[in-house]
Amino acid sequence: MEVVIVPDATAGGELIAEAIAALLDRKPDALLGVATGSTPLPIYRALAAKVASGAVDASRARICQLDEYVGLPAGHPESYRSVVLREVVEPLGLSEASFMGPDGSAEDVQAACEAYDKALAEAGGVDLQLLGIGTDGHIGFNEPCSSLASRTRIKTLTEQTRVDNARFFDDDIEQVPHHVITQGIGTILDARHPILLATGEGKAEAVAQTVEGPVASIVPASALQLHPHATVVVDEAAASKLKLADYFRATYAAKPAWQGL
Numbered sequence: 001m002e003v004v005i006v007p008d009a010t011a012g013g014e015l016i017a018e019a020i021a022a023l024l025d026r027k028p029d030a031l032l033g034v035a036t037g038s039t040p041l042p043i044y045r046a047l048a049a050k051v052a053s054g055a056v057d058a059s060r061a062r063i064c065q066l067d068e069y070v071g072l073p074a075g076h077p078e079s080y081r082s083v084v085l086r087e088v089v090e091p092l093g094l095s096e097a098s099f100m101g102p103d104g105s106a107e108d109v110q111a112a113c114e115a116y117d118k119a120l121a122e123a124g125g126v127d128l129q130l131l132g133i134g135t136d137g138h139i140g141f142n143e144p145c146s147s148l149a150s151r152t153r154i155k156t157l158t159e160q161t162r163v164d165n166a167r168f169f170d171d172d173i174e175q176v177p178h179h180v181i182t183q184g185i186g187t188i189l190d191a192r193h194p195i196l197l198a199t200g201e202g203k204a205e206a207v208a209q210t211v212e213g214p215v216a217s218i219v220p221a222s223a224l225q226l227h228p229h230a231t232v233v234v235d236e237a238a239a240s241k242l243k244l245a246d247y248f249r250a251t252y253a254a255k256p257a258w259q260g261l
């Protein structure tokens with residue numbers, strides 16, 4: 001696992017947007033897995049700016065969703081489908097045809113989950129998967145004690161996650177769904193390059209346990225330790241509880257530029 005400590009969220013967004021640009025350069029139709037939440041927004045802004053300036057051609061990129069609420073009416077502005085279309089697909093100038101996601105309003109949720117895993121595999125697999133992290137260490141919506149081998153499936157949110165996400169629902173926890181569809185941890189680990197971005201002091205404990213703690217389902221993001229090419233990008237505040245922070249800094253400073261992320 002590579003840990004990169006950046007000064008702030010903007011720098012993290014820029015660094016990861018550069019990695020996406022490099023990927024699109026060598027594979028123009030790459031399948032990009034995108035995450036929701038506040039953390040990845042600087043990545044999407046930096047990438048959209050590169051596309052607008054002509055520095056990056058994203059016209060053949062394909063976008064896929066990490067997770068979704070179950071039961072929100074189609075077109076709800078806070079469904080993750082709506083968020084990804086608004087924050088990623090449209091700013092990159094892509095059409096809905098380039099986008100894939102699980103159907104959170106399907107009558108048969110289990111069948112929708114299986115269909116999504118199959119669609120990801122048939123699309124050639126995810127090339128680069130962006131991840132945020134919950135304060136409880138979740139990735140996607142894989143809450144603590146999720147199977148580390150899990151595939152896309154329905155999950156029940158913890159009270160903490162519903163509290164954390166209430167800000168997107170008029171600060172009213174009653175509006176936050178209890179159920180979600182999420183790529184499983186096994187599904188996420190199938191991506192060729194997972195990149196987790198964490199910013200702010202509120203994520204410091206989860207980051208320390210993810211990077212320096214044991215691999216354990218109580219901290220779902222710790223499963224990234226099992227991936228041969230996982231990158232964790234953190235700002236100074238999110239890195240504040242890492243015991244090996246100086247080592248990570250020195251390692252990154254000495255990294256040959258040609259390696260990229």
Ligand SMILES: N[C@@H]1[C@@H](O)[C@H](O)[C@@H](COP(=O)(O)O)O[C@@H]1O
Nearest residue numbers: 035037038039132133134140141
């Ligand atoms: N399902 C999403 C996660 O993918 C995201 O990482 C997390 C953190 O969000 P934020 O980045 O806003 O802290 O929120 C939700 O739970």
